[in-house]
Amino acid sequence: xxxxxxxxxxxxxxxxxxxxxxxxxxxxxxxxxxxxxxxxxxxxxxxxxxxxxxxxxxxxxxxxxxxxxxxxxxxxxxxxxxxxxxxxxxxxxxxxxxxxxxxxxxxxxxxxxxxxxxxxxxxxxxxxxxxxxxxxxxxxxxxxxxxxxxxxxxxxxxxxxxxxxxxxxxxxxx
Numbered sequence: 001x002x003x004x005x006x007x008x009x010x011x012x013x014x015x016x017x018x019x020x021x022x023x024x025x026x027x028x029x030x031x032x033x034x035x036x037x038x039x040x041x042x043x044x045x046x047x048x049x050x051x052x053x054x055x056x057x058x059x060x061x062x063x064x065x066x067x068x069x070x071x072x073x074x075x076x077x078x079x080x081x082x083x084x085x086x087x088x089x090x091x092x093x094x095x096x097x098x099x100x101x102x103x104x105x106x107x108x109x110x111x112x113x114x115x116x117x118x119x120x121x122x123x124x125x126x127x128x129x130x131x132x133x134x135x136x137x138x139x140x141x142x143x144x145x146x147x148x149x150x151x152x153x154x155x156x157x158x159x160x161x162x163x164x165x166x167x168x169x170x171x172x173x174x
Contacts, residue, residue, distance in 0.1 A: 004079075011076055012100045018069045019107040022062065026114040029058045033121045040128040 032055050039047045073092060076082070086092040089108050093101050 008079055009100070011072060011079055012104065015069065015072045015076065016100065016104055016107065018065055018072060019104065019111065022065050022069070023107060023111055023114065025058055025061055025065065026111060026118065029055060029062075030114055030118050030121065032058070033118055033125065037121060037125050037128065040125055040132060043132065045132075 032051055036048065036051045036055075039045070039051065069089075073089065076092070076096070077085075080096050082092065082095055084095075086095060090105065093105050093108065
């Protein structure tokens with residue numbers, strides 16, 4: 001029985017290590033997202049691509065961690081003889097009766113809170129980016145109208161005379 005107990009503790013410690021790593025990566029992702037917000041507010045679009053590249057690296061890292069976490073969860077279900085497939089990690093942790101579960105539940109809650117915060121910041125960043133693009137579009141339209149001759153874009157019946165009226169150059173005697 002002690003071998004089974006050691007195996008249970010070992011797999012839960014592995015899950016905790018993966019969750020801690022995920023938490024750290026999510027913190028880094030949140031920090032990058034906040035930095036992205038500042039770049040958008042300051043109109044420094046040239047700095048966005050480097051931030052996007054860093055975020056993509058973190059998302060790739062999270063994908064790898066998720067795969068590892070899923071393998072550990074499958075192993076936990078085997079070791080703890082969990083029959084029913086659970087919707088999420090929280091439900092699985094509630095079904096397991098073990099000592100380190102409280103720490104794992106707090107970690108999971110912290111992860112969910114970070115994910116929610118990142119999602120909210122990203123929504124705000126998206127709105128800022130859209131607003132900036134709309135401003136640029138309006139500026140382009142304004143500059144286009146400012147530097148475009150109106151004679152070239154008049155409807156056929158209302159053409160403006162670029163050379164002036166036809167009567168100028170004719171002798172007008174009464």
